Amino acid sequence: MRQAKVFQLSVTLLAAAFLIVPAIMSVMAGVTANYFRGIRSGLTLKWIGQVFELYADSILLSLYLALGCLIATLIIGVPAAYGLARNPGRTSRVLEEFVSLPLAVPGLALALALLQLYGTMKGFRTSPAFILVGHVLYTLPFMIRSVLAVLAATDLKTLEEGAATLGAGPWQRFRDIVVPNAMPGILAGALTVVTLSVGEFNLTWMLHTPYLKTLPVGLADSYASMRLEVASAYTLIFFVMIVPLLMAMQWASDRARRIAQ
Amino acid sequence: MTLTLKNAAKTFADGTAALKPTSLAVQTGEIVSLLGPSGCGKTTLLRIIAGLEAPDPGGQVLFDADDVTDLPVERRQVGMVFQSYALFPNMSVRANIGYGLKMQKLPRAEIEARVDEVLEMCRLSDYADRAITALSGGQRQRVALARAVAPRPRILLLDEPLSALDAALRDSLRDELARLLRRFEITAIFVTHDQTEALAIADRVAVMRDGRIEQIGRPEELYRRPASAFVATFVGHALALDGDVTGSVLALPGGNLPLPGAAPHLSAYVRPEDIRITPDGPLEARVESAVFLGTHYRVTLAGVTRHPLVAIHAAPEAPKTGSIVRLDIAPGAVLMVPAEGPAA
Amino acid sequence: MTDRLFVTLCLVPLAIFSLAFLALPLGRLFMGAVEGEAGWGVYLQILTTPRYLSTLVQTVIISVLVTVAALAVSTTAGLFLTRNRFAGRGLLISILTLPLAFPGVVVGFMIILLGGRQGLINQIVPGHVVFAYSSLGLFLGYLYFSIPRVLLTVMAAAEKLDPALEEAARTLGAGPARVLRDVILPGIAPSLVASGAIAFATAMGAFGTAFTLATNIDVLPMVIYTEFTLQANIAMASALSVILGLVTWVLLVLARSYAGTTVAAGG
Ligand SMILES: Nc1ncnc2c1ncn2[C@@H]1O[C@H](COP(=O)(O)OP(=O)(O)O)[C@@H](O)[C@H]1O
Ligand SMILES: [Mg+2]
Numbered sequence: 001m002r003q004a005k006v007f008q009l010s011v012t013l014l015a016a017a018f019l020i021v022p023a024i025m026s027v028m029a030g031v032t033a034n035y036f037r038g039i040r041s042g043l044t045l046k047w048i049g050q051v052f053e054l055y056a057d058s059i060l061l062s063l064y065l066a067l068g069c070l071i072a073t074l075i076i077g078v079p080a081a082y083g084l085a086r087n088p089g090r091t092s093r094v095l096e097e098f099v100s101l102p103l104a105v106p107g108l109a110l111a112l113a114l115l116q117l118y119g120t121m122k123g124f125r126t127s128p129a130f131i132l133v134g135h136v137l138y139t140l141p142f143m144i145r146s147v148l149a150v151l152a153a154t155d156l157k158t159l160e161e162g163a164a165t166l167g168a169g170p171w172q173r174f175r176d177i178v179v180p181n182a183m184p185g186i187l188a189g190a191l192t193v194v195t196l197s198v199g200e201f202n203l204t205w206m207l208h209t210p211y212l213k214t215l216p217v218g219l220a221d222s223y224a225s226m227r228l229e230v231a232s233a234y235t236l237i238f239f240v241m242i243v244p245l246l247m248a249m250q251w252a253s254d255r256a257r258r259i260a261q
Numbered sequence: 262m263t264l265t266l267k268n269a270a271k272t273f274a275d276g277t278a279a280l281k282p283t284s285l286a287v288q289t290g291e292i293v294s295l296l297g298p299s300g301c302g303k304t305t306l307l308r309i310i311a312g313l314e315a316p317d318p319g320g321q322v323l324f325d326a327d328d329v330t331d332l333p334v335e336r337r338q339v340g341m342v343f344q345s346y347a348l349f350p351n352m353s354v355r356a357n358i359g360y361g362l363k364m365q366k367l368p369r370a371e372i373e374a375r376v377d378e379v380l381e382m383c384r385l386s387d388y389a390d391r392a393i394t395a396l397s398g399g400q401r402q403r404v405a406l407a408r409a410v411a412p413r414p415r416i417l418l419l420d421e422p423l424s425a426l427d428a429a430l431r432d433s434l435r436d437e438l439a440r441l442l443r444r445f446e447i448t449a450i451f452v453t454h455d456q457t458e459a460l461a462i463a464d465r466v467a468v469m470r471d472g473r474i475e476q477i478g479r480p481e482e483l484y485r486r487p488a489s490a491f492v493a494t495f496v497g498h499a500l501a502l503d504g505d506v507t508g509s510v511l512a513l514p515g516g517n518l519p520l521p522g523a524a525p526h527l528s529a530y531v532r533p534e535d536i537r538i539t540p541d542g543p544l545e546a547r548v549e550s551a552v553f554l555g556t557h558y559r560v561t562l563a564g565v566t567r568h569p570l571v572a573i574h575a576a577p578e579a580p581k582t583g584s585i586v587r588l589d590i591a592p593g594a595v596l597m598v599p600a601e602g603p604a605a
Numbered sequence: 606m607t608d609r610l611f612v613t614l615c616l617v618p619l620a621i622f623s624l625a626f627l628a629l630p631l632g633r634l635f636m637g638a639v640e641g642e643a644g645w646g647v648y649l650q651i652l653t654t655p656r657y658l659s660t661l662v663q664t665v666i667i668s669v670l671v672t673v674a675a676l677a678v679s680t681t682a683g684l685f686l687t688r689n690r691f692a693g694r695g696l697l698i699s700i701l702t703l704p705l706a707f708p709g710v711v712v713g714f715m716i717i718l719l720g721g722r723q724g725l726i727n728q729i730v731p732g733h734v735v736f737a738y739s740s741l742g743l744f745l746g747y748l749y750f751s752i753p754r755v756l757l758t759v760m761a762a763a764e765k766l767d768p769a770l771e772e773a774a775r776t777l778g779a780g781p782a783r784v785l786r787d788v789i790l791p792g793i794a795p796s797l798v799a800s801g802a803i804a805f806a807t808a809m810g811a812f813g814t815a816f817t818l819a820t821n822i823d824v825l826p827m828v829i830y831t832e833f834t835l836q837a838n839i840a841m842a843s844a845l846s847v848i849l850g851l852v853t854w855v856l857l858v859l860a861r862s863y864a865g866t867t868v869a870a871g872g
Contacts, residue, residue: 005783008685015678015752016700018745021720022715023703025725029718038751080619086612095616097858099623100353101631104854109846112833113630116637116843133626140622155345161313162653164334166361166412170611176360180351199708201813206830216813221711223817228723235714246706333607 012021027239029232047233051222055234058218065128065214066197069135073193076136077143078186082178084144085151096148100141107202110137126209134203139196143189146256150185151178152261188256191249199242215241262325262415262448263289264310269320271305279305281472282320286501287416287450292442293460293477297469298495303452304344307418307468310450312337324415335364340409340447342419346401348393349383354404355380355389363411376413383407383441406438410445417442417449423458435461456496459486468492484515490528490598499530499596503566511595516544517593518538527597533559536572538580542589546570551579562588643838648844657828657845659719667744668808674744675751675804676797683759684789698760705753709746711812712744716818717748740822746814751804758803762796763789795863802860806853825849 031046034041052059080099102110114134124130156178163173179186201216208217215238219233222231264287271280280302287293295303308314310322312334322330329337331458340361349357355376362372380386383403387397396404402422409417422438423431439462442449450563453459459466460480463474467477468491478486487493503512511518520529538560549569557575565588572588580586639645651657686698703726704712719725720737736742766789774784790797812826820827825845833842 005685005689011678012682012685012697012701015682016697019704019749020700021725022718025718026714072728076622079615081684083612083615083619086615095619095623099619099627101627101854104857105850106808106812106826106846106853108829109634109813110630111848112637112829112842112846113634115624117630117633136622140619144619155347158343158345158347159349161334162341162343162349163360164313164608165311165337165339165341165414165418166408167335167338167364168360169333169335170608172364174611174615177349177351181349182349195706199706199711201708201710202810204816205812205816209788216710219708219714219722220813220817223710223714223717224819230635231714232718235711238711242706243703246703248680249706250702 012059014250023239026232026235029229030236031233032229035228035232047229048237050230051234051237054226054230055213055215055218055222058213058215059237061128061212062198062215065132065135066194067129068132069139069197070135070190070193072132073140073143074186074190077140077149077189078147078179078182079174081144081147081151081182081185082174084148085156088152096144099144102138103141106208107134107138107200108136111203111206119225126212128212131204131207132211134207135197135200136222138200138203139193142196143186146189146192146253147182147185149260150182150256154181156181184252184259188249188252191245191252195242195245198245199238263287263323264416264448264450265321265323266306266310267321267323269306269309269316269322271302271309271314271320272317276308278472280309280316283474285467285477287448289448290446292449292451292462292464294453294463294466295469296453296456296459296496299403299454302472303454303469304420305472307341307420307450307452310416311339311341311418312501314323335514338412338415339408340412340414340417342402342405342417342422344420344422344424346405346425347510348401348404348408350393353389354385354391354393354396355407357393357404358408358411360558361408361414364558367390379407379411382444398426399434402426402434406441410447415448417445419449419451421434421454423453423455438462466496468495470495485596487530487596487598490530490601493530493596493598497532498571499532500570501566501568502529502531502534502570502595503568504529513544513566515588518543518580518590518593518595521592521597524597528600530596531590531594532569532596533571534573535590536562536570537589537591538572538574538576538586539588539589542587544588544590545588546588548580548582548584548586550582553579562586564573617834619696635847638840638843638847641838643840647840648848650841651844651848654710656823657841660823660825660828663740663822664809667740667747667822667824668805671744671747671751672801674748675755676794676801677816678748679752679755679800680759680793680797683756684763684785687760687763701756702753704749705757707750709750709811709815710817711813712746713814713817716742716814720745738818738820740820742818743815743820743824746818747808747811750811750814752809754807755800755804758796758800761791764795766792778788798863799860802856806856810849810853 019055024191028039029035031043031045033044034040061201084096090125118130119125159177160173162176199216201220204214204217205220208214213221219234219238222234266283268282268284269280270282272278283306295306297303305314309316309320312332316322316330319511320330321328321595349360352360358379359376362375378433380389383406384399385403385407388400393401406422423434426434435458442462446538451462465477466480466483467474468483469475470491476483476492483492483496487496487499493499502511502513502518504511506520506524509520509523511520544565546565549561549563552559557573558579560574560580561571562570562572638647641647643650651661682701686694701849717724720735720742722735724735724737770788770792771784774788779787810826812830815824815827829842829845829849832838832845
């Protein structure tokens, strides 16, 4: 009994160390003057400054893309989730399954598919819209599922009938009843979409052009060609952006899940 | 507003004939109750009036002289109280009640004033800014009613509005609802499966069975002159007196009972409160049990008919269990309805 | 506007988007695979060319190993964390779920920091110990990626287990080991299957980690990438993608129908 507990605790601690130690090292390396000489060489913001000089465009592009992706998934995903919730039939199941394909199919395969069909459309291929399409494709199922889960747990039919007897037409019911009651799901979906978009690499790497690098593409670039301190500083900046997003996303998803039960 | 229903029927996609062709006329300001057991089509009929279901082709719904059959629900100006209330959880009490007025695009100030007025009438003023989730069942019921009447609908439709409440609350809210409906002076249709509610609230009661209206009339009329065995048993728990009719006499195992008139092809029913235990009655019965219920004894009597009869016996003493007593039923109290199989 | 029309309109943006950017491109991918010189024979080529075949085998082997390791580690840690309350527990859970948001590239960098030339291990262990760019590095990278995902699923399932079941087993005389074997593991088995399938599918398709580690073993996504960009062998890249996509999709559908959960493969 005792022994078993000690063993379990050791495994847990080892796993935690495995995950956190390199992350801490990366944070440290990002603010250390000379990583090879260690912390004795002093702390500095030089590397972070360099990252902003080199990669400010990438970071900005990622933020714009995340925003665009959020808007697109809201416009497409929220009405779609409502449409699916209102038609709980076989067709809806098949459609939902189909648009969820990007959850299962690796980004690399999706990117190849997009490239083969649209790669020759030069204006589109070289515009940020091309990357945006990839991001929307990948994040849309998260938005739809998150909203759908909350809507499915709401007695949407009766609430809408109630609003209809009070004179509300379809659009007014969508605005006044559906969207507000789906809000926990929309919030959770939105945070998930932004978190995933900011961190997306697999699709983006294939879809990007040399002039359009996103934050993770820049990361890969810095890992391959920059000194360790710069790569670490860049990773540190990424952590600062993504960790709060992740925590907000987990909080919102837990809340939405409780409501959807 | 008067409501006229012509041959309204509803067959659902799965083939369920929920409502057979039904016609109904409701006068301005009249409160009509649809009474019947669960599954008899009450909600379906109500939803056809509201516009939440379309009647089968050939059916018609008229509000005054307007044919609203093809008018979508949001343009019909009906007020509806749903069985589950369907209150909007994302809105406060005030916003719920004001929603219909907002849809009419009334000026803000007028909405506020009218909401306040309805809040006052429904004794909800203290709860105006609460969330729906912070209300008790009885309060929710009143919010649902207030929300439905605030836009001054042409007709008010209530689907078992009291059924979600516990018994004690139901009794007190029933009386309040009856009072409020009269005060609103609104044409209203009130669905219930509880005969007490129907009798207490409605001007007229339509008893429904298997998708049709079996009888419609004033509560007293239904009670005293049921048109069928079903109505007699469903409204007021009448019991069958099955025996052989010869001329105007009903021969029962417990004795012969004189009937109000010659009654071929009719069946006789009697209500528990119309059976009198009296030494010189024409019928003989054995007391199976006598249960004290405060205001009266509920006495179960065997031997008069094939099934035991139940009598309400308002006397200081109960007859002894096992003893033989004599019964009388006033000829006017015997309900004569067309013969049919035992009511469902 | 009628209600039906409105509800249908709500699905129109989704329909257009999925048609233009999912259905048609996937169709193109399928066609692209068989439009090369070999035609449908491209799929046969995969099985008959040693390089592709060994890639497939290696990818499956490493994915199986990662799945087993992630299940073992995360089940042990997940059960421990759900069944014990102690100071620092919340912190441990946060640490163990933090990498959920790390893309594969960042995970690759984490492994470089551990096992690269300037890595921690090389600094503290005498001699030259560099494993980041070997199959061990790749394995650790995939493991890093999978631990948080499996852990969350296991913990969610373990929390839903009725404690009365375990208590009942104890009153019937079962010791802790038996309770684990007879009550707890069967209770969370559907979640284990589901998260195992997810870990496997993710490992099969992981690109970012392998890319960052510029690993010296061939795994499927890297081969697809090089076929496409360096060899310009579009048909082969497409055919391999089709196979990869089908395998991961089928696995995840099976996992979901078995356990009813959805966790993003992601990354
Ligand atoms: N949408 C529907 N589809 C199929 N059958 C239905 C539907 N709604 C009601 N029914 C059936 O129609 C009958 C009447 O239902 P309803 O009007 O709800 O009865 P009541 O309100 O009197 O209990 C029932 O048999 C019910 O099962
Ligand atoms: Mg009903």
